[in-house]
Amino acid sequence: MADHTPTQRILELQHHLPIETILRAHLEKHRARKDMIDACCADLGIGIGTFYRWTRQLDIRVRDYHHLEPVNA
Numbered sequence: 001m002a003d004h005t006p007t008q009r010i011l012e013l014q015h016h017l018p019i020e021t022i023l024r025a026h027l028e029k030h031r032a033r034k035d036m037i038d039a040c041c042a043d044l045g046i047g048i049g050t051f052y053r054w055t056r057q058l059d060i061r062v063r064d065y066h067h068l069e070p071v072n073a
Contacts, residue, residue, distance in 0.1 A: 008054070011044060020058045023051075027065040036065065 004012070008019045015022050022044070030039040041051050055062050 007046060007050075019054065020060065023055060023058065023060055027060070027062065031065050032068045037062070 004019065011022055012019055017025070023040075026040040026043050027036070029043075030036040033039060037048060037051060041048055044051070046054075052062070054060075
């Protein structure tokens with residue numbers, strides 16, 4: 001994603017990581033929990049729609065994180 005939103009820039013500055021890495025780390029942190037998406041959004045301070053838009057733009061397959069073990073490991 002070429003153009004970052006102000007929120008993405010803030011998160012990158014806070015975490016010292018690219019936004020894709022931040023999203024993947026939070027998905028991994030909350031992997032296979034019933035409230036995984038809600039927990040990720042709460043940690044990052046973003047809405048569910050924003051979360052799904054960003055993951056779609058970054059080609060992150062959220063459904064792979066609904067399993068206890070990595071799907072393609």
